[in-house]
Amino acid sequence: MxxxxxxxxxxxxxxxxxxxxxxxxxxxxxxxxxxxxxxxxxxxxxxxxxxxxxxxxxxxxxxxxxxxxxxxxxxxxxxxxxxxxxxxxxxxxxxxxxxxxxxxxxxxxxxxxxxxxxxxxxxxxxxxxxxxxxxxxxxxxxxxxxxxxxxxxxxxxxxxxxxxxxxxxxxxxxxxxxxxxxxxxxxxxxxxxxxxxxxxxxxxxxxxxxxxxxxxxxxxxxxxxxxxxxxxxxxxxxxxxxxxxxxxxxxxxxxxxxxxxxADVAPYESAKLRLLNGAHSALAYLGLRRGHTFVHEAIGDPAIRPLVEELMRREAAPTVAAAPGQDLSGYADSLLLRFANSALNHRLAQIAMDGSQKIPQRWLETLAAASVEGRRCPAILTALGAWLSHVRGDNGPVDDPLAGTLARLWSEAGMSGIVGAVFGRSGVLASEWTPDAYDCGEIERSIAAKSLTHPGSLSPHLTSLNQASDK
Structure with a gap:
């Protein structure tokens, strides 16, 4: 029929x-x-x-x-x-x-x-x-x-x-x-x-x-x-x-x-990539690490939602040169509502695929822009740590075109060298952002936090997160 x-x-x-x-x-x-x-x-x-x-x-x-x-x-x-x-x-x-x-x-x-x-x-x-x-x-x-x-x-x-x-x-x-x-x-x-x-x-x-x-x-x-x-x-x-x-x-x-x-798509494109897509990827890797399956579950987790809001409002939004009439605060509000739509059942594993191809424009460009302005982005650094844990295999098989390369880097560099091996000047994902000692420490702390399982576990980090983002 x-x-x-x-x-x-x-x-x-x-x-x-x-x-x-x-x-x-x-x-x-x-x-x-x-x-x-x-x-x-x-x-x-x-x-x-x-x-x-x-x-x-x-x-x-x-x-x-x-x-x-x-x-x-x-x-x-x-x-x-x-x-x-x-x-x-x-x-x-x-x-x-x-x-x-x-x-x-x-x-x-x-x-x-x-x-x-x-x-x-x-x-x-x-x-x-x-x-x-x-x-x-x-x-x-x-x-x-x-x-x-x-x-x-x-x-x-x-x-x-x-x-x-x-x-x-x-x-x-x-x-x-x-x-x-x-x-x-x-x-x-x-x-x-x-x-x-x-x-x-x-x-x-x-x-x-x-x-x-x-x-x-x-x-x-x-x-x-x-x-x-x-x-x-x-x-x-x-x-x-x-x-x-x-x-x-x-x-x-x-x-x-x-x-x-x-005439110019750039302001809308930057807002979407850095706020929506950046938040989506953070929800994926942080959510999978905490045992969630869907986006609405991850955004409902009181250990994750403050990090996602921080990423959108205080880290990504200031790097976007908004077009006239483009309300980035309102856009972030609408994204939180969309993420909470439990009727969609949007799987975190779907978003987590091909992360090596996504995070340069979702996270690394924000980090580079914020660095020029002298600002820190601890929420993104926390998400980067969750991604590095993910590609190590902590959440199961890795679906990424660089999965083999990233597994080799983990084996060769270990915890003390993985950040530089991936994001350093000669790293596989080298970009205009190069991690300094503070960045490396935040990412390594996030990787080490992989065993956290209760909602209050990340709250001490949120305190330093709020302080660091004012720098």
């Missing part, structure tokens, strides 16, 4: 009349709950020819879920007031790059395609520790696909593309442009000038909490709406999308349905 036969709210536009205008690389749950959701609403407001072809870069699981459903799926918003379900019609089909490579090239090079968007996660950009492109890793990712499509478009006299990163990277558009330029300079130098002249890479900030869907979620949804949806996604009511309005060949009217089109 079609999803359209269920009781969920649905779109009103003629789906079959919509041509594909967007190809999305990395079609996971977040894209379906965010960009595809916005595009569905824009099509419902009268936009035309902005349907989406999704591309899975590795696994065929999403294609196997969505293609039998003709690309249809539901987005369910959950909070204390209940659930709201909507059928999304903006995705036309899903291709699997390893087994449909020529079809992917054709979709990217099609005359109607104007935007190529990406949610490939931080590690999907194949960056070295210094931010430059790792060509060995890039060869197995999206770079060869996009480069081939660009060449076909140029040779056919077609317009350039907008390459739009929707991943949690600082200045994600600029980073994508620089990395793509590096790739083309080595692999297809004849395309460099055309890429620079005809294509754009706008920056974006995306914000919506989307936990992994479980079998129980799908079963409960089927009972609620009367049909089964193998591609269902579940999320919170809150959503935000801030986009640099710089497109090569037009865009959907996302601004009509709630997206913010701006």
């Amino acid at each position: 079609s999803i359209l036969a269920g009781s969920a709210e649905r779109f009103a536009y003629d789906r079959d009349a919509q041509a594909v205008g967007i190809v999305h690389l990395g079609i996971g749950a977040f894209h379906r709950a965010h960009q595809a959701w916005y595009t569905d609403l824009a099509l419902d407001r009268g936009d035309c020819d902005w349907a989406i072809t999704g591309v899975s870069l590795r696994s065929g699981d999403v294609a196997d879920q969505m293609n039998p459903q003709n690309g249809l799926f539901t987005v369910t918003e959950r909070d204390g007031a209940g659930e709201r379900n909507r059928v999304i019609g903006s995705i036309r089909n899903v291709l699997v790059a390893p087994r449909q490579r020529e079809d992917v090239f054709a979709a990217l090079a099609a005359p109607g395609t104007r935007i190529v968007s990406l949610t490939v996660t931080e590690k999907g950009y194949a960056r070295k520790a210094d931010g430059r492109l790792d060509f060995d890793l890039a060869a197995g990712g999206f770079y060869p696909l996009v480069a081939e499509a660009l060449e076909r478009r140029r040779n056919a006299g077609q317009p350039g593309l907008t390459l739009m990163s929707c991943d949690n990277l600082a200045a994600n558009g600029l980073q994508l442009q620089q990395l793509m330029t590096e790739y083309l300079a080595q692999e297809r130098p004849e395309l460099l000038q055309w890429f620079e002249d005809a294509c754009t890479c706008p920056s974006t900030m995306v914000d919506r909490i989307v936990p992994a869907t479980t079998a129980d979620d799908r079963a409960a949804l089927a009972a609620r709406i009367g049909v089964s949806d193998e591609a269902a996604v579940f999320t919170e009511p809150f959503t935000q999308w801030v986009v640099e309005d710089r497109f090569a060949a037009g865009r959907p009217r996302w601004d009509v349905v709630g997206a913010q089109m701006v």
Whole structure:
């Protein structure tokens, strides 16, 4: 039975009349709950020819879920007031790059395609520790696909593309442009000038909490709406999308349905990465260490919540150059409410994955900015200690592209040298922040606190935390 036969709210536009205008690389749950959701609403407001072809870069699981459903799926918003379900019609089909490579090239090079968007996660950009492109890793990712499509478009006299990163990277558009330029300079130098002249890479900030869907979620949804949806996604009511309005060949009217089109994404991006994502990662590693499973459990822990508030309000927020009207204190308030949403069941282990790719922009950039201003960040240092404990294996198997490297560093450097081996000037995560003696001591104290199990255990540290943050 079609999803359209269920009781969920649905779109009103003629789906079959919509041509594909967007190809999305990395079609996971977040894209379906965010960009595809916005595009569905824009099509419902009268936009035309902005349907989406999704591309899975590795696994065929999403294609196997969505293609039998003709690309249809539901987005369910959950909070204390209940659930709201909507059928999304903006995705036309899903291709699997390893087994449909020529079809992917054709979709990217099609005359109607104007935007190529990406949610490939931080590690999907194949960056070295210094931010430059790792060509060995890039060869197995999206770079060869996009480069081939660009060449076909140029040779056919077609317009350039907008390459739009929707991943949690600082200045994600600029980073994508620089990395793509590096790739083309080595692999297809004849395309460099055309890429620079005809294509754009706008920056974006995306914000919506989307936990992994479980079998129980799908079963409960089927009972609620009367049909089964193998591609269902579940999320919170809150959503935000801030986009640099710089497109090569037009865009959907996302601004009509709630997206913010701006000249400079940086203030919103910094706030999201340093407050929301920074707090999320702290909740993950501190929460797992204390035996919690979900975000709402961790934020409800009186030993953790003060650290998270400290991180957001007194450490991260002062490093953000807020845009006019951007209320960082109010933003922190709203984040605490969102974290406490027990209807989401957002797993800490999901957030904890790939930490080595996340903490540079979530924590290390805040530490660098605060250091310039002469301020300490003991809450972030405490979280760094919890992360180092995590990658040592204290919480179980480590899911991180640098898991082997970090395990070796722990074995070679031990407690007395691990901070320098990871974060020092020659460390595997060297950055503009270099830990001094105070920083090393706070991180080591956090690592040693791994056995703390009762809510009052961290309260002596909170006293020093408040004193240190005034320095």
